[in-house]
Each structure stands twice: as C-alpha cells, then as structure tokens.
Amino acid sequence: MLKVCDVTKRYGKFTVLEHIDLEFTPGVYGLLAPNGAGKTTLMKLLTTLAFPTEGEIRYDGVEIRTMNAAYRELLGYLPQQMGYYPNQSPIQFLSYLAALKGMDRKLVPDRVEGLLELVGLLDVKRKKMRTFSGGMIQRVGIAQALLNDPKILILDEPTAGLDPSERVRFRNIIAGLSKDRIVILSTHIVSDVESVANRIVFLKDHQVALEAAPEEICLTMRGKVFEISLPDTELPRFEQSHRVLSIRQEHNWVHLRFTDGDIPAEAVPAEPTLEDAFLVFFR
Numbered sequence: 001m002l003k004v005c006d007v008t009k010r011y012g013k014f015t016v017l018e019h020i021d022l023e024f025t026p027g028v029y030g031l032l033a034p035n036g037a038g039k040t041t042l043m044k045l046l047t048t049l050a051f052p053t054e055g056e057i058r059y060d061g062v063e064i065r066t067m068n069a070a071y072r073e074l075l076g077y078l079p080q081q082m083g084y085y086p087n088q089s090p091i092q093f094l095s096y097l098a099a100l101k102g103m104d105r106k107l108v109p110d111r112v113e114g115l116l117e118l119v120g121l122l123d124v125k126r127k128k129m130r131t132f133s134g135g136m137i138q139r140v141g142i143a144q145a146l147l148n149d150p151k152i153l154i155l156d157e158p159t160a161g162l163d164p165s166e167r168v169r170f171r172n173i174i175a176g177l178s179k180d181r182i183v184i185l186s187t188h189i190v191s192d193v194e195s196v197a198n199r200i201v202f203l204k205d206h207q208v209a210l211e212a213a214p215e216e217i218c219l220t221m222r223g224k225v226f227e228i229s230l231p232d233t234e235l236p237r238f239e240q241s242h243r244v245l246s247i248r249q250e251h252n253w254v255h256l257r258f259t260d261g262d263i264p265a266e267a268v269p270a271e272p273t274l275e276d277a278f279l280v281f282f283r
Contacts, residue, residue: 001025002046002152002182007055009041016041018206020055024152028178030193030214031186033203034282039186040080042203043156046184047077059152073101076150080157082141086130090121090140093129094147101148115143120169134161142170146177153177155185159192171196194274202281210281214274221259221272221280228267229255245279 002024009017017038031039044050045057048064048071057064064071084093091112098108116122119139129137138161145153159167167189174183174196187193193200194214202210210217225245230238232254238244242261247254257270259280 001060003058004042004046005056005058007045007052007057009038009045009050010053015206017045020208022201022208022211024182024184026178026180026182027198028174028183028185028193028196030197030200031184031203032190032193032200032278033186037203038206039203040156043077043154043184043186046152046154047075048072073148074151076145076148076153078141078145078155078158080160082137082144084129084137084140087128089126089128090116090143091125093140094144097144098147103148111147112143115146118146118173119143120166135163135166138162139166142173151181153181153183155183157187158185159187159189167192190273190275190278200274202278204282217277218272218274221277223269224259224280225257225270225272225276226259226263226267227255227257227270228264229253243280245276 004020004022004024007017007020008015020042031042033039041050045052051065059067059071059074085096088096094112094115095108098112099105103111113122113125116125119142121136121139121143124132124136129140132140138158142155142158145155159170162170171192174185177183178196178198185193185197197214199211200214200217201208230253232249232252235247235254235256238256238258242258245257245259247256257276258267259276
C-alpha cells in the first residue's frame, strides 16, 4: 500500500497542495483536475522528485524518504516531457536506461523486445527516434516506464500526442497491468480514465475534493443531465439559463447536453458520463 498522510507542499509562500490524504492499493487511479491544481506536484512527491513541506508518504508503512533506492526500484515513471536521445533507436535507448537501472544484462534484450512489441514499435526498433512522431515517442516513454516491471507505475499525461487507436492500445495495456500493481495517471482526456480507472481523484483548490469509483461519480449526476435539439438562433438565450455541457452543430440546429435550469418539455434524460461530472464539478 502507498499512503499519502496529511501532505502539504509549499514553494515559498505559495501552497500547491494542502492536507492531502490518499491510499493507493493495486488498481488504476485517475487524477483529474484543472491546470494548476497540483496534479504534477503530487506525482513528483510520489516519485521523490520533490518532498513534502509537511506530512509524509509511506510504502507498506515505511516513509519513502528513508527507503532511498529501494523505493525507486519499485517505481516506473513517465513525466509530461520525456527526455531522450534523438540519434538513438528505441532498442538502444531502452537498453541504456536498463543499464542505468541496474537490470540484469541477460534479461534486458528479451525485456526490451517484449515491451516494444507491447507498445507497437517492434517494427521500428532500430530506427532513430529523431524520425518519430510525438505519439511514437510517447509510446517509447510508456515502454521505459515499464522496464523494471514496477510495482508503482506513475504516468503524467500519458496519452498526450497519441491518436485514437494508440489511446485504445494504451488503455488496454493499462488494464492488463493493473492487476498486481498500483497505476496512477493524470490526463486531460477524461474518457481515457473513465474506461480503465478503478478510482477517480478530483483535486480542487489544492486539496482532494472527491475520491470515488467512476460509476459512483456518474451516479451523482443521474437525473441531472439532459439532451435537446434547438434552432441555433436560440442557443444564446438557452445558455443564459442552463449550463451547457456540449454542443454539436448540424445545419441550422444545435444538439445540446445540459444541466441546471428549467427542463423544457422536449428535453430527454441522458446517461451521465464522467466528463459531465467533471465539467459540473469544476464549472
């Protein structure tokens, strides 16, 4: 178990996180919050790239600062911006990182090949990464985070730059990995965590505002989300009295998902999504 105990993080007089209490057991946890709410700072604390101003973080009851390298051996981490050597191939880059991690040389070739197959890069394993798209680099990043078969996998915006098919591949990978390890990921793409996360954590005003299963969060919106089609000329008036969650334009009509306000007779109830809850919760 990874436990965050009454953690506060300040930089000078600015408080980034305040009195955070969380428990992580094997499964997938999605961190959702607006920009500046402290997601990346929390991940840096969990990876020992930064340390709490107050409180502590424990793994199996031991404060992680006292574990030093023993804790970092349990970690796999993908930061928002991954550094890499453009003139190296994926197989060279991953082999180099495996050496830095002190992995057994005999096991590295098979491990690297297996991970490149997992992320769909086996056919370009010897090409220089300077020729790769952003999505391909991100897949290399996911592979390097898995190199040491970590017990704690922390992914900061892991689907950035991935196309829809790559995002599906990523979600399938995460679902397969979460059985016996802790996976913590942050993303702005709500659908990427809705389909794989066991628990969702909302950060707001530097604190944990909500922590629950996705279906529990959606249940709080049951009976509050509706759909309606209107002539597009009526949209400005409608927006004045309702909270519009999404708009789809079709010729001279708009199809809306909305909440709040009086419910017109022609509106129909809609099944709420995590994105609906996110938009309402963070307004």
